[in-house]
Amino acid sequence: MFGSRYVWVLLGMYDDQWWLTESQDIGCTTGQLAEAVAGYWSVNSLSTITAGQRSVSGMTSVDFLRAYGDLHTNVPLSSFARLAYDSVWTVAMTLRATQQQQQHVINDSGATFDNFRYQTDSGRELRNTFLDVMGNLEFMGISGPVSFDGPDRRCISVLEQHQDGQQVPIAFYFPENKSLSFNCVGCKGVIWKDGKIPHDKFTIVPLLMTLDYDAFIIVSSISVAGMALAVFSLGFNLHNRKLKYVCPCVIQK
Numbered sequence: 001m002f003g004s005r006y007v008w009v010l011l012g013m014y015d016d017q018w019w020l021t022e023s024q025d026i027g028c029t030t031g032q033l034a035e036a037v038a039g040y041w042s043v044n045s046l047s048t049i050t051a052g053q054r055s056v057s058g059m060t061s062v063d064f065l066r067a068y069g070d071l072h073t074n075v076p077l078s079s080f081a082r083l084a085y086d087s088v089w090t091v092a093m094t095l096r097a098t099q100q101q102q103q104h105v106i107n108d109s110g111a112t113f114d115n116f117r118y119q120t121d122s123g124r125e126l127r128n129t130f131l132d133v134m135g136n137l138e139f140m141g142i143s144g145p146v147s148f149d150g151p152d153r154r155c156i157s158v159l160e161q162h163q164d165g166q167q168v169p170i171a172f173y174f175p176e177n178k179s180l181s182f183n184c185v186g187c188k189g190v191i192w193k194d195g196k197i198p199h200d201k202f203t204i205v206p207l208l209m210t211l212d213y214d215a216f217i218i219v220s221s222i223s224v225a226g227m228a229l230a231v232f233s234l235g236f237n238l239h240n241r242k243l244k245y246v247c248p249c250v251i252q253k
Contacts, residue, residue, distance in 0.1 A: 002036040004193040012044025012160060012167070013079065037162055039193050046144040046156040046172070047082055050185050056089060056139040064142050086141035090134065097133045098126070163191055 002008075019033040028036070048061045059067070064085070068077060078084075117123045138147045147154045157173040159180075172184040181187075192198070211219075 005198050008040040010042050012042035040162045042160045044158050046158050055142045082143035086143050086146055094134045098129050
């Protein structure tokens with residue numbers, strides 16, 4: 001089930017060139033898999049800020065990659081590295097905002113960030129405060145804009161297509177205004193196999209078929225001549241209907 005009639009939509013969390021991984025459980029060669037994945041679509045979360053943008057830490061995406069490379073020389077960049085970095089910033093900003101807003105609660109209850117327990121009343125109250133504060137957080141992270149809808153992070157979704165052996169962005173979906181943009185920065189155009197958009201059902205296309213002009217004239221002329229001959233034959237028979245044909249053998253007798 002692959003080719004110009006099919007489009008696969010997969011999750012966007014797979015490693016680069018995942019189809020080249022050798023496995024005894026797969027009955028296809030890497031060449032066949034490479035042909036099958038050509039043009040497939042994936043949906044992923046925006047994992048990096050665009051060029052020139054700076055995160056709340058003041059770092060750009062290039063700065064982050066350079067710092068990561070200095071710490072992990074021979075370790076490839078994980079797809080979760082930017083998310084983990086922004087998670088640490090989320091925790092830090094939540095703690096700071098909670099301490100600033102709820103300092104009187106902490107002093108009155110005797111709970112501090114060093115000794116509170118979630119099982120106690122003061123700990124449960126502080127936990128709810130953490131959730132409220134985190135729900136109102138909005139900042140620019142290395143992985144893109146960071147904000148939350150309850151326990152879930154609001155994030156820009158990226159639609160990608162497999163082109164020339166790699167995933168390239170095609171469109172961005174912005175949850176704030178529920179809009180899908182194909183004119184995003186860094187996005188490329190969609191490439192369809194054989195240049196045709198695949199359909200999920202048969203399409204009926206009406207076609208206007210006409211006769212060749214010369215053939216129409218010839219056939220029409222023959223038809224008119226045939227009708228004229230038929231009319232002439234009918235008139236001839238009506239005019240001579242009283243005439244009787246006499247057989248020569250009867251005359252001789």
